[in-house]
Amino acid sequence: MCKDDRGRAGVVAAICSFVFWGMAPVYWKQVAHVPAFEVLCHRILWSLFFVGIMLSIRSNWGAFKNIFSSKKTMLLLTMSGLLVGGNWGLYIWAVNHDMVLQTSLGYYITPLVSMLLGVVIFKDTIRPIQLCAVLLAAAGVATQVVMVGSLPWVSLALAISFGLYGLLRKLADVESLAGLMFETVLLIPFVLIYLGHLELQGAASFLHVDRLTDMYLMGAGVITSLPLLWFAFAACRLRLTTLGLLQYIAPSLAFMQGVFLFNEPFTMGHLFTFMFIWSALALYSGEGWLQRSRKLVHAEEM
Numbered sequence: 001m002c003k004d005d006r007g008r009a010g011v012v013a014a015i016c017s018f019v020f021w022g023m024a025p026v027y028w029k030q031v032a033h034v035p036a037f038e039v040l041c042h043r044i045l046w047s048l049f050f051v052g053i054m055l056s057i058r059s060n061w062g063a064f065k066n067i068f069s070s071k072k073t074m075l076l077l078t079m080s081g082l083l084v085g086g087n088w089g090l091y092i093w094a095v096n097h098d099m100v101l102q103t104s105l106g107y108y109i110t111p112l113v114s115m116l117l118g119v120v121i122f123k124d125t126i127r128p129i130q131l132c133a134v135l136l137a138a139a140g141v142a143t144q145v146v147m148v149g150s151l152p153w154v155s156l157a158l159a160i161s162f163g164l165y166g167l168l169r170k171l172a173d174v175e176s177l178a179g180l181m182f183e184t185v186l187l188i189p190f191v192l193i194y195l196g197h198l199e200l201q202g203a204a205s206f207l208h209v210d211r212l213t214d215m216y217l218m219g220a221g222v223i224t225s226l227p228l229l230w231f232a233f234a235a236c237r238l239r240l241t242t243l244g245l246l247q248y249i250a251p252s253l254a255f256m257q258g259v260f261l262f263n264e265p266f267t268m269g270h271l272f273t274f275m276f277i278w279s280a281l282a283l284y285s286g287e288g289w290l291q292r293s294r295k296l297v298h299a300e301e302m
Helices: 003-029 036-057 059-069 069-094 100-120 128-148 153-172 176-201 212-236 240-247 249-261 268-302
Strands: none
Touching: 003 069, 003 240, 003 249, 036 059, 036 100, 036 176, 036 212, 036 240, 059 069, 059 176, 069 153, 069 176, 100 128, 100 153, 100 268, 128 240, 128 268, 176 212, 176 240, 240 268
């Protein structure tokens, strides 16, 4: 495949993954009648089957087995598994409690959290415009506290947990599918115990509500894993700048759903909050793009 074809394939895969993630609230709303923790358990359970099938198709079980040769990698993936499980659960709970706008805000903030983690952990240099972006994001959060009267704790929890998850996966340096398989295997014992308890108590939803509910719960594995596959495919073929700009498709779609589809409250306080965050992201993305452009020009001149 030539370079241009690889780039186009990467863009298509990235757009597919971010559209899937962005439209996820519509899917989770279909199981709003099922307790969020039970939905989370099915999300993990059926992800295990789907990821296992994909590992078999790609003949990539070797990468999964290699994880067990390093205690450090196992520890990092254990922590990342607990983090992503909590992130998934909170996201489902928030969507089904009419907080789609807060989830959108959280995933807008995530790149800035990742940048700050890079500064703290890897001693990355924070440039003046990047610092301005962080201060604008902080101003956005403060605006919501003052004008709306509440701290966007769901947004902050989602951003921090996913930022930390990305950090741990970077440190683990494991192939995406193999790492996800380890994380789901780690959580499966707790999932089975909880689902078994629900079944014994007569409180389980799966196979006890209707076939459509069963299909949505089983489909949670595909909804979880397929966009991750597309994202991994795209990440190998695109510049980080391109991938970074495309990632805003997901929270933008969630934002539009929250406002126009689910009719969540959207006051002037919310508008000012998002305007601060959008301005921060414009600065952050624009500055990153300029820095990379200058490096490319400098490299060509040499």
